[in-house]
Amino acid sequence: MEVVTYSLRNGQFNSNQYYEDAAAFTEEVLKEAKVLLPIVGRFRAYVEQTGIEAVRSAEEYAFELLMLGTLWRIYADDAHDISSGWTGIMAYLSRLRQRNQTLKPVADGVRGILATIFLAPTDREWSPKASLKHLDQLLRWMEATGDHVQEVKRLHNWREYWETVPARQVSEDIQAAVAFAGRFEESSLKALGKYTPNVEQFLQEKQREHRWKEDVVFSARRRVEYHLNMVGAEIMNRSFRADFLQTKHKAVILPACMRYYSKPKCQAHSNGLSCECTGCEPKCRVNMLMKLGQKHGFSVHLVPHESSVFSGDAGKTLIGEGVGIVGIACVSNLVSGGWKAKGLGMPPQCVLLDHCGCRKHWHEQGIPTDINFNRLMQIMGVKSTETIEQAGKVPAAVPT
Numbered sequence: 001m002e003v004v005t006y007s008l009r010n011g012q013f014n015s016n017q018y019y020e021d022a023a024a025f026t027e028e029v030l031k032e033a034k035v036l037l038p039i040v041g042r043f044r045a046y047v048e049q050t051g052i053e054a055v056r057s058a059e060e061y062a063f064e065l066l067m068l069g070t071l072w073r074i075y076a077d078d079a080h081d082i083s084s085g086w087t088g089i090m091a092y093l094s095r096l097r098q099r100n101q102t103l104k105p106v107a108d109g110v111r112g113i114l115a116t117i118f119l120a121p122t123d124r125e126w127s128p129k130a131s132l133k134h135l136d137q138l139l140r141w142m143e144a145t146g147d148h149v150q151e152v153k154r155l156h157n158w159r160e161y162w163e164t165v166p167a168r169q170v171s172e173d174i175q176a177a178v179a180f181a182g183r184f185e186e187s188s189l190k191a192l193g194k195y196t197p198n199v200e201q202f203l204q205e206k207q208r209e210h211r212w213k214e215d216v217v218f219s220a221r222r223r224v225e226y227h228l229n230m231v232g233a234e235i236m237n238r239s240f241r242a243d244f245l246q247t248k249h250k251a252v253i254l255p256a257c258m259r260y261y262s263k264p265k266c267q268a269h270s271n272g273l274s275c276e277c278t279g280c281e282p283k284c285r286v287n288m289l290m291k292l293g294q295k296h297g298f299s300v301h302l303v304p305h306e307s308s309v310f311s312g313d314a315g316k317t318l319i320g321e322g323v324g325i326v327g328i329a330c331v332s333n334l335v336s337g338g339w340k341a342k343g344l345g346m347p348p349q350c351v352l353l354d355h356c357g358c359r360k361h362w363h364e365q366g367i368p369t370d371i372n373f374n375r376l377m378q379i380m381g382v383k384s385t386e387t388i389e390q391a392g393k394v395p396a397a398v399p400t
């Protein structure tokens with residue numbers, strides 16, 4: 001199978017080993033993250049005192065610092081160069097495309113041009129000084145990309161906290177996050193690098209085809225960002241597990257790239273928010289998951305884009321309130337999708353696509369994507385070994 005950027009199978013029949021490796025590495029990261037606990041403790045105390053958000057787990061806050069450190073190392077130099085006027089215009093266009101489907105193509109066209117000129121990352125051996133001013137620049141840059149809405153929301157609360165402490169403390173805290181992220185980059189390459197073998201090659205050979213397109217920044221994600229999201233997915237699954245298990249109804253959200261055939265050969269009927277699979281192809285993963293859902297009592301929704309579920313009241317209309325969500329997405333989209341679902345009162349869990357392959361971002365013809373059925377069944381709490389064994393024997397999807 002062609003690997004575009006990452007593959008959780010690493011040449012194996014399934015991705016079971018990946019999930020073991022990701023869990024073990026996450027343990028290691030959380031152990032190492034103890035150096036960040038004093039910062040996390042001060043921030044938690046601030047959150048408790050001010051009530052700016054519901055207090056979350058120390059692991060989640062440590063992950064946010066790791067995320068900040070990683071994004072700082074990659075993008076703080078790019079953010080330093082751009083004026084707040086341009087980032088403001090791009091952030092506005094990004095909100096416009098979310099709200100207005102009619103204007104989306106126009107907004108995306110303009111965003112593609114502006115993002116290529118102003119936001120496309122460059123790799124310099126330089127980072128701005130750790131300060132509130134440069135954090136603001138980074139947050140504006142992230143907002144302008146439109147790819148980091150949830151991340152910005154969380155880092156804004158950290159920014160609010162850092163405004164209340166001396167500048168020296170802010171600098172020390174951010175430096176600690178950046179140093180931790182540097183160590184993470186090295187260790188993640190050893191632990192998870194075998195699952196992201198083609199990211200560098202994609203960046204060198206294919207990414208230039210995304211110039212002037214709306215996804216010029218999204219498609220340029222660095223290898224360490226894949227590893228960051230892999231660990232983030234593990235941490236989020238642990239943090240939200242108890243709430244998810246308490247929900248009465250559970251729903252799986254599938255991306256359109258899992259279909260065996262793309263349109264018009266795929267016979268699914270669109271009802272605006274989602275697509276109803278007609279079961280035209282027995283080998284289609286969507287069809288198989290629909291059947292598993294009927295058997296084990298969870299609903300399955302094929303959605304053209306995550307915004308169909310996570311914008312306004314769409315999720316409540318399509319799925320219902322207080323439903324536990326299992327989001328299935330490629331590595332780069334998972335963590336923000338989980339935060340969005342949580343924000344809408346739908347306790348999330350996530351399963352990674354074993355590889356990416358959608359036509360929009362990754363492959364000219366599109367490669368049907370796939371997941372680890374065992375992993376999904378474990379997350380659903382399905383104990384039937386029969387189902388898990390059967391699922392484990394499902395052959396790999398064949399590209400069309």
Ligand code: SF4
Nearest residue numbers: 266267268277280284
């Ligand atoms: S089985 Fe369903 S999702 Fe798959 S190609 Fe057919 S209609 Fe589309």
